[in-house]
Amino acid sequence: MKAKIYVTLKRGVLDPQGKAIRASLSHLGIDGVEDVRVGKFMEVTLKEIGAGEAHRLLDEACRRLLANTVIEEYRIEIGG
Amino acid sequence: MKTAVLVFPGSNCDHDAYHALKHVVGVDAEFVWHKQSSLDGFEAVVIPGGFTYGDYLRTGAMAKLSPVMGAVRRFAEDGGPVLGICNGFQILLEAGLLPGAMIVNDSLRFICDFVHLRSGTDRTPFTRGIREGEVLRIPVAHYQGNYFADERTLSSLEERDQVVFRYCDPEGEVTRESNPNGSARNIAGICNERGNVLGMMPHPERSAEEALGSADGRRLFDAMVAWLGERPA
Numbered sequence: 001m002k003a004k005i006y007v008t009l010k011r012g013v014l015d016p017q018g019k020a021i022r023a024s025l026s027h028l029g030i031d032g033v034e035d036v037r038v039g040k041f042m043e044v045t046l047k048e049i050g051a052g053e054a055h056r057l058l059d060e061a062c063r064r065l066l067a068n069t070v071i072e073e074y075r076i077e078i079g080g
Numbered sequence: 081m082k083t084a085v086l087v088f089p090g091s092n093c094d095h096d097a098y099h100a101l102k103h104v105v106g107v108d109a110e111f112v113w114h115k116q117s118s119l120d121g122f123e124a125v126v127i128p129g130g131f132t133y134g135d136y137l138r139t140g141a142m143a144k145l146s147p148v149m150g151a152v153r154r155f156a157e158d159g160g161p162v163l164g165i166c167n168g169f170q171i172l173l174e175a176g177l178l179p180g181a182m183i184v185n186d187s188l189r190f191i192c193d194f195v196h197l198r199s200g201t202d203r204t205p206f207t208r209g210i211r212e213g214e215v216l217r218i219p220v221a222h223y224q225g226n227y228f229a230d231e232r233t234l235s236s237l238e239e240r241d242q243v244v245f246r247y248c249d250p251e252g253e254v255t256r257e258s259n260p261n262g263s264a265r266n267i268a269g270i271c272n273e274r275g276n277v278l279g280m281m282p283h284p285e286r287s288a289e290e291a292l293g294s295a296d297g298r299r300l301f302d303a304m305v306a307w308l309g310e311r312p313a
Binding site for chain 1: 137138141145173174179180181183184185186187188226228229230262
């Protein structure tokens with residue numbers, strides 16, 4: 001079973017990379033982009049465990065290592 | 081008086097810190113590999129700068145899990161002085177020994193330059209004798225030194241006298257222009273509530289001798305020696 005983890009900066013935390021990318025897009029003439037937020041995507045392959053257990057385990061992994069909850073938030077998608 | 085300089089995979093200011101302690105200040109210093117789980121016999125701990133574990137995931141995120149960090153936590157709880165410099169500061173933040181986090185500099189540039197620091201408190205072992213308002217000239221070298229904490233944490237840091245250094249101009253004025261990286265409230269260094277754990281982005285070990293352009297950094301190590309000398313056994 002696979003799981004996807006998305007780690008992004010919290011709203012209110014400055015994302016200079018996102019701002020630079022947004023400015024570059026507008027230099028390319030790609031308008032209509034109001035804001036860009038850069039984050040991390042992790043694909044995790046799990047051992048044979050139930051979806052509930054997988055969620056509990058990955059939530060702990062995010063809290064203790066994969067995300068820094070002072071500045072980041074995370075989202076876990078199980079399955080696929 | 082024996083001091084520990086921690087060494088992680090990717091530490092690169094460890095020898096500078098060792099040199100400043102042993103050859104400039106003249107105290108006994110020893111490297112301690114991150115796999116060690118004891119700091120018995122040491123009276124102070126320096127976590128040097130570098131790029132531990134290649135900054136994978138986040139700066140300091142991997143290093144916080146090294147066995148030696150358990151020993152650092154116990155050492156700090158016992159009141160032992162701990163100084164985290166640059167990446168060492170980032171590790172202390174990730175380990176939760178100091179509040180807040182680091183994000184990339186607002187300029188998106190790596191900054192390697194001398195800065196001026198305004199001292200905020202002389203109550204830490206490393207700033208004893210450095211009066212509030214004094215200005216030190218010490219270099220920074222980092223890409224992720226933009227200190228972030230929520231407003232409540234920032235106010236609490238100020239109320240509890242935990243802001244040890246702020247970026248300032250040569251006259252000691254804390255201004256927007258003198259903030260090199262976008263740090264909240266110009267914060268360059270903070271201590272824990274008790275005052276024995278100090279984290280700072282600027283490098284005192286790189287400015288401990290006049291030959292390096294400034295000897296202001298030496299004052300932190302001299303302060304530590306004086307503090308340890310007066311500490312009841």
